[in-house]
Amino acid sequence: MPQTQHKIDGIPLYLLIYCLLMALLVSTVIAATFDMGRWNVVAALTIAVLKALLVILFFMHIRHSSRLTWIFAAAAFLWLGLLLGLTMTDYTSRTSPAPNSNAQISLTAAIR
């Protein structure tokens, strides 16, 4: 008979992860009240990634999952990275800005 009850985490671990998640939520809300320029985006998204990692590793039990499941989960985020990365590489490096964009407006102003 196969072992099916292996690797069950204790309640204290779940509560600890929950407290960490709530602490991160409070810190992200507080961080948003300070004007840090572009660092606001960096702070908010860094905290979001930390929260996501806690949920994926502990609540979704990825840390107890097989290597194959790891690859499937990682592939999702790899492709998301490609989607965002390549799209933004394009938009941030175009010589001909999209219509009505700020870049085009300042360009038109400069030509005049």
Next chain:
Amino acid sequence: MSELVAEQFDDLEQQTEAGTLGMWTFLATEVLFFGGMICGYTVYRHLYFPAWHNASLIVDNFRFLGVSSGAWNTAVLLTSSLTVALGVRAVKLGQNRLLGRLLAATLILGIAFLLIKAAEYTHEYHEGVMPCYGVFHPDAEISANLHRAAIGSQISETKLLRQFQLFWVFYFFMTGVHAVHMLVGVGLFTFLLIETRRGRYTPQKHAPVEIMGLYWHFVDLVWIFLFPLLYLVR
């Protein structure tokens, strides 16, 4: 024991493993589904920053006790993820009464999330920012801010208003599609609760709870990113 294992599997462990892997495959497609919208939103923010900035200033106008409803909703969803995780633990240990209670708690939290979201939508409808034909009429205060922003950024007011409207298209699509996922989750968990009451789940047959739990955590995960992207960043 044998009736628990479908004939294509060697044993129960392999069957559970295949189920989990299948769910992760589905979730990978979901990551890219939401990813497409997030990507579009990022491009929008890059191209039309002044309009985006003006919209982001009012998106969390709806507050309880001085904290944005988005933050309350994040807390509600994180708590529901805890009850789901504890539920999966309970079913593996054969604690079915506890599982029933945790599933009921998850359902209540899921419905609370949807109610808060509905209250927010109502508020945004009255602010006139719902980007539908005939409904989109930003109220006097928002219009005055946009007028000031148009002067400041040297964009014509009509263009800025159109770009501002586009923010709300992204907002309602991203949160709306997420809310539909929440509705599906509430449906799945109602099913789990009924089946639990009938005593269908045992430590051997816990895969349905675990797999639907993965779905619930994923919907939470999407919100973890939507919240800073739509509510927090200015």
